[in-house]
Amino acid sequence: MPETTAPETTLRAATAVFAVALVVHGADHLRRGMDATSALVNALGTLQLLAALLVVVLVFRRHSAAPLAAVIVGFASAAGFFVVHLLPDWFGPLSDSFVDAPVSANVTGFSWFAALFEIAADLAVGLAGLRVLRERSAAVA
Template sequence: MTHPTAARQDLAAGPSFSELRWATALFAVALLTHGADHLRRGMDTVSSTVMVLGTVQFMLGVATIALVFTGHRWAALAAVAIGFVSAAGFILVHLCPDWFGPLSDSFINPPAAARVNGFSWFAAIFEIIADLLLGFAGLRARRSVA
């Protein structure tokens, strides 16, 4: 049985883990950028369901960032999970038409009260790209220690 510290050192020492750190740093910037857009738009512009899901995603994102930068053995798996699930969620919530009712904050023909502008589009697309990069970097880091 491998000691948890040894697993941490093996994972944190590889070049793919360095890529994971870079992807995680970009993810952190994207997470803050998207959050800033929601603050700019006003928290009253989304349903309580979207607010709860966004808060959970933010907390899991912060936990993933902490796992990666501490070199925890679950870091790569967390990156895969939060990266791909977040990307799918943001695509469904922001880039699809308003098909999902309270699960939607669609940027396609939004009402004026939603305060969606170019920065909103940038923040959402930036977050999706960063999420995907995080997920793929997590996969590479997992494969390098397998």
């Protein structure tokens, strides 16, 4: 097996945190009730979860596409969660805003923690993927 580089080790560590963030954020959605969000938000969240699980599998299987997948899914997820949870409810069915959430949405401090943890983990896995890609590019040059 080839020697593992520091950026690859960082990517695996960031991916482990990313996986924990997925569970924490998912637990908050289950706690709040799946009816607290629109069908569109639920569908997009399911697609994001499937893409995120693919990243986890690729990273831990040391697949050559893992860093690129981490970049794409990490940054897209961070942007998506930012729009859905942290912006005011301006996007209709694409919003599950915590900023002006109705009481029925059951948004708590844990909800805020889960969303911010998810966004931070998304950014971390995206940045770690970029670092591996940069290292590979420098090795080729």
